[in-house]
Amino acid sequence: MIRYRQEHPVERRDTMQFTYQFRLYPTREQEEKMNRTLLLLQRLYNAAKEQREIAYKQFGKSVFYSHQQSELPELKEEFPEYKDIHSQVLQDCLQRVDDAFQRFFRGVAGYPHFKSKDRYLSFTYTQPGAVKKTFAKEGYVYLSKIGFMKINIHRPFDQKNVTQINIKRNADQWVANITVKEEYPDISSSIEKAVGIKVAKAHRKVAQKRNDFLHDQSFRIVRDHDLIAAEQLKIRTGNGRRSKKPPPLSISVGGGSIHRGGIFMLFKLGQIFVTSGVRNAIPEEDISRGLVRFVKGNWGIVCKEDWKMNDEAVCNGGRILGAYLSSNHIKFWIITEGDRSATTILLPDEY
Structure with missing residues (x-):
């Protein structure tokens, strides 16, 4: 896991948000519950979107997140299956709908679409600290309404400062994206360079062991999806000679890292x-x-x-959107997901 330091000569933040990804090993019963949760959340998302559209088209009224959130108790009474989903997870689903409409109203995204089963792949516990037994059992994470689930915690993190836990279905596997508030690192430039070299070597070693896996995954993605996953994308500029310009950017997607000349960037891109x-x-x-x-x-x-x-999303977590104009005057977007699991480069009309 690489942590990225902001290169900012004026402002310095005391804390930053880091996301750690760990593999989950659910039982068959737990996996059925999680798949059922995703299905119900997908239906809730589409229903919330439709409610907003009907209210505006037929009655000229706008429906906001607060109104839809207040209706959750009635929803549970009418549809008892939603009682099996934690309230934080349901509220996060409605917040996603609100975020999509707010993006549209600001003119930075297209009109929100209905979600298919293949497009709703994660759910989030927004306040895991409120449940004391979340990490009470070593080697397990407690997910409300699902139970203790085996997790491979292969790197340490401060369990007391966890701000949210995102559970995501990744093909035939499940992962937990755990966001942690940590102190802003204070490292000298010489140490940063040494750490950058060590991390690069470690990622090179891991990448060599994953080559076969990456080729199989690339083939599957190209075959089954409209998007092309650049598992080992390397983008270079310049003629290789020394100059006063910054050295070329090097991206290692397999390890989820990005570095340039040993200096860490603001945040991870995840899969590109x-x-x-x-x-x-x-x-x-x-x-x-x-x-x-x-x-x-x-x-x-x-x-x-x-x-x-x-700027706030870099510090506190959340989706990041950049818009740029190419040399042939075509606008394109770069979007990094809030859990830092993926970055997509797309045209506005492809959103």
């Missing part, structure tokens, strides 16, 4: 996806320049409000 529209319309060097600006906190041509939201 490039849509076919971008591949056909945007020059590769423009994608490279956009990624460099994006990971350094230059959000491009977004409005002031979204610029501020991006």
Whole structure:
């Protein structure tokens, strides 16, 4: 797990949000519950979206998150199956609907679409600290309404400062994306360079062991999806000679890291996806320049409000959106998910 330091000469934040991803090993019964939870949340998402549309088209009224959240107790009475889902998870589902509409109203995203079963793949506990037994059993994580689940915690983190737990279905596996508030690292440049070299070597060793797996995954994704996953994308610029310009950006997607000259960037990109529209319309060097600006906190041509939201998302967690103009005058977006599991490069009309 690589932590990214913000290169900012003026402002310094005392704490930052880091997301750690761990493999889950649910029992058959637990996996059935989680699949059932995703199905019910997908239906709730679509129902909440439809409610907003009907209220506006037929009655000229706007429905907000607070109104829909207050109706959850009635929903549980009418549909008892929703009692098997924790209230935090249900509230997060409604918050996703609200976020989608707010993005549309600000003009930074298209109109929200209904979610299919294949598009709703995760659910989130937004206040895991409220449950004392979340990490009470070693080697397990407690998920309300599901129970203690085996988890492979392969790196340490501060369990007392966990701010949210996102559970995601990844093909035939399940992972937990655990977000933790940690102190801002204070490391000298010499130590950073040494750490950068050690981390690069470690990722190279892991990547060599994963080559066969990555090739199989790439083939499956290209075959089954519209998006192309760049599992080991390397974007380079320049002629290789020494100059005063910054060295080229190097991305190691397999390990979820990004570094340039031993200096860490603001946040992790996770898996990088490039849509076919971008591949056909945007020059590769423009994608490279956009990624460099994006990971350094230059959000491009977004409005002031979204610029501020991006800055807050870097510190507190949340989706990050950058908008850029290519050399052939085509606008493209770069979006990193709130759990830092994936980054998508796409055209606005592909959203």
